[in-house]
Amino acid sequence: MKQQEVFKAMADPTRRAILKRLQGGSLTAGEIGAAFDITPASLSHHFAVLKRADLVRTERRGQYIVYSLNSTVFEDLARMVLDLFPSKGNTGGKK
Amino acid sequence: MKQQEVFKAMADPTRRAILKRLQGGSLTAGEIGAAFDITPASLSHHFAVLKRADLVRTERRGQYIVYSLNSTVFEDLARMVLDLFPSKGNTGGKK
DNA sequence: TAGATATTTAGACAAATATCTAAATATTGC
DNA sequence: GCAATATTTAGATATTTGTCTAAATATCTA
Numbered sequence: 001m002k003q004q005e006v007f008k009a010m011a012d013p014t015r016r017a018i019l020k021r022l023q024g025g026s027l028t029a030g031e032i033g034a035a036f037d038i039t040p041a042s043l044s045h046h047f048a049v050l051k052r053a054d055l056v057r058t059e060r061r062g063q064y065i066v067y068s069l070n071s072t073v074f075e076d077l078a079r080m081v082l083d084l085f086p087s088k089g090n091t092g093g094k095k
Numbered sequence: 096m097k098q099q100e101v102f103k104a105m106a107d108p109t110r111r112a113i114l115k116r117l118q119g120g121s122l123t124a125g126e127i128g129a130a131f132d133i134t135p136a137s138l139s140h141h142f143a144v145l146k147r148a149d150l151v152r153t154e155r156r157g158q159y160i161v162y163s164l165n166s167t168v169f170e171d172l173a174r175m176v177l178d179l180f181p182s183k184g185n186t187g188g189k190k
Numbered sequence: 191t192a193g194a195t196a197t198t199t200a201g202a203c204a205a206a207t208a209t210c211t212a213a214a215t216a217t218t219g220c
Numbered sequence: 221g222c223a224a225t226a227t228t229t230a231g232a233t234a235t236t237t238g239t240c241t242a243a244a245t246a247t248c249t250a
Contacts, residue, residue: 139229142228
């Protein structure tokens with residue numbers, strides 16, 4: 001898992017909003033973009049960042065490209081955060 | 096809590112390494128810096144970002160400034176990640 | 191096959207950011 | 221008070237990044 005890619009992807013508010021929109025289920029690029037005031041090209045750039053971080057998956061459906069969340073990586077991300085957070089049973093020694 | 100500041104702070108590998116070092120307990124700026132090949136000025140910049148995100152706390156001890164983790168914000172961050180992640184009981188409807 | 195729609199790619203540009211050097215500020219101990 | 225040490229601030233610079241316009245690619249439908 002590319003820790004750096006994931007954190008960088010999460011650092012942009014537009015991208016976090018995209019992820020938020022995908023919580024309700026898969027959406028096409030156009031459906032996602034309808035909620036934002038940026039060009040399709042900019043949107044596409046954000047999708048590329050999210051894909052590189054493996055936070056979203058894509059599937060072509062005819063003319064459209066459908067985006068969906070990759071839940072696995074969210075679990076990994078949560079684990080990484082908790083790994084940074086020292087608590088009982090986590091002395092920071094692992095990995 | 097400044098979601099944007101927190102995610103931006105986490106997006107830099109040097110800052111994540113700083114947090115990692117602080118898992119073992121409080122350290123002075125100099126002790127932290129010893130592990131990195133960058134100038135004290137650059138270090139200080141990273142500390143400022145981490146402080147703005149409220150991920151670390153500081154306390155002057157004589158000549159030194161002691162940094163420590165602010166665990167509370169890590170919990171908030173974990174919550175934010177999980178909030179992005181759709182699971183049973185989390186339909187994305189809350190806040 | 192031609193035209194329309196959906197999305198991405200290429201290239202340019204401005205804003206943000208990580209780094210540096212030099213200088214400033216704070217504190218200690220003589 | 222002064223020199224030494226620790227840290228931050230100021231200002232400069234190179235890289236990264238988010239955005240745009242224009243053009244390319246993919247697919248559908250008539």
